[in-house]
Amino acid sequence: MKTKVLIFGLLLSTQLHALELEGRSDFSKRVMLNAAVSGFVDEIAVYRGQLVKRGQVLLTIDQSHYQLVIDQARARVASVEPERAQMQTELNKAQELFDRDSLALVELQQAEYNFQIAKSQVEVATSKLRDAELDLQHTVIRAPIDGLVLRLNTNLGRYINTQVSDPTLVTLVDNKEMLAVTSLTSEQWDPVLVGKKARVVYRNKFYPGKVLAVDYDQIQQGGDLPTFELQVLFVASGEIPANMPVTIQIQD
Numbered sequence: 001m002k003t004k005v006l007i008f009g010l011l012l013s014t015q016l017h018a019l020e021l022e023g024r025s026d027f028s029k030r031v032m033l034n035a036a037v038s039g040f041v042d043e044i045a046v047y048r049g050q051l052v053k054r055g056q057v058l059l060t061i062d063q064s065h066y067q068l069v070i071d072q073a074r075a076r077v078a079s080v081e082p083e084r085a086q087m088q089t090e091l092n093k094a095q096e097l098f099d100r101d102s103l104a105l106v107e108l109q110q111a112e113y114n115f116q117i118a119k120s121q122v123e124v125a126t127s128k129l130r131d132a133e134l135d136l137q138h139t140v141i142r143a144p145i146d147g148l149v150l151r152l153n154t155n156l157g158r159y160i161n162t163q164v165s166d167p168t169l170v171t172l173v174d175n176k177e178m179l180a181v182t183s184l185t186s187e188q189w190d191p192v193l194v195g196k197k198a199r200v201v202y203r204n205k206f207y208p209g210k211v212l213a214v215d216y217d218q219i220q221q222g223g224d225l226p227t228f229e230l231q232v233l234f235v236a237s238g239e240i241p242a243n244m245p246v247t248i249q250i251q252d
Contacts, residue, residue, distance in 0.1 A: 019193075019250040021230070023182030025202070025240045028233060029174035031145055034167060035061055035160045036138035046170075048152055051238070052143045058170050061139040061160065070136060073129035080121040087111075087118040141170065148175040148238070178236040180209065180248050183219065183227035190214070193250060198232045201247040202240050209234025211250060 039061035046058050094111035097103035151171040154160075160167070180200045193211050200207040212233040218226035232248055240246075 018252050019188065019248070021182040021184075021248045021250070023180050023230075023232075023246055023248050024242075025200075025236070025244045025246050026179040026181050026242050027150075027173040027175065028177045028179045029145065029147070030150070031147070031172040032168040033058065033141055033144075033170045033172065035141065035162055035169060037061055037066065037135050038160055038162045039063075039065065039139065041154050041156055041158045041160065041169075044152065044154070044156060046149050046152070048149055050149045051175075052147060052149060052172070054143055054146050056143045058141045058143055058149070059154070060141070063136060063139045066132065066136040066139055069132040070129065073125065073132045076125040077122065077129055080118070080125050084115075084118040084122045087115040091115040143172060145172060145174060146176075147172045173242075175238045175241075176235060178234055178240055178242075179212070180232040180234060180246050182230050182232075182248050184214070184230050185225065185227060186218075189228045193230065197251045198234070199249040199251070200232060200234045200236075201249065202236075202244060205239075207234045207236055207240075 041059060042062040043060040044058075045060070046052060046056075052058070091111045091114070094103055094108045098105065098108045149170065150173045152169070153167060153171070154169045160169070178200075180198075191214060193214050196211045198209045198211055200209055209232045212231045213229075214231075215229040217228075219229060220226045230248075232250075
């Protein structure tokens with residue numbers, strides 16, 4: 001015979017020591033994206049609720065300034081590279097003369113110094129070019145995961161100043177792998193629950209999963225007795241939104 005006792009709002013099944021608990025759904029992964037560079041929002045390529053693939057463009061910051069910086073950096077590299085090549089040639093000649101005892105050591109050292117200066121200028125210019133190219137890449141914000149656009153917190157033409165603030169522009173969630181979250185009383189808490197098979201019930205449909213975590217810190221809510229959060233990971237395939245009531249059945 002199966003008996004059930006309601007304890008602090010949680011339904012505890014005594015059959016085979018299994019737990020049946022009421023909880024809520026939540027997203028297993030939330031990714032909040034911001035801009036790495038400043039500028040005007042030039043394009044918003046997605047909408048709220050849209051499913052996106054990893055690498056898909058979400059929005060773009062105006063690129064005109066960053067393209068100009070790249071053009072200037074490339075011009076700088078082109079202007080200092082001939083000097084480095086010339087100093088390399090002169091150093092090679094100086095080394096040959098020195099090896100034939102036809103050049104003083106101080107003159108060879110001067111040629112080496114001139115070459116190092118020219119080489120350093122090329123390295124600095126090349127480094128600035130790489131930084132400019134990276135900034136241009138950062139004007140395009142792409143989805144780092146497959147998922148769903150939960151929130152868009154910007155609009156076309158908005159100026160993003162990363163030096164002043166760092167606002168979240170897009171929030172993505174994994175709507176396939178979900179969490180079912182519930183609370184355990186001190187009597188129900190047990191670390192061996194982690195890893196156990198579980199079943200999440202939503203609108204009379206069953207979703208297999210497993211217990212992902214059991215908190216060690218108590219949660220105190222108002223005048224209620226303290227509880228411990230338990231999380232079940234399950235695959236919902238986009239069929240359940242967050243914060244929906246679910247039933248969690250943990251197998252013994």
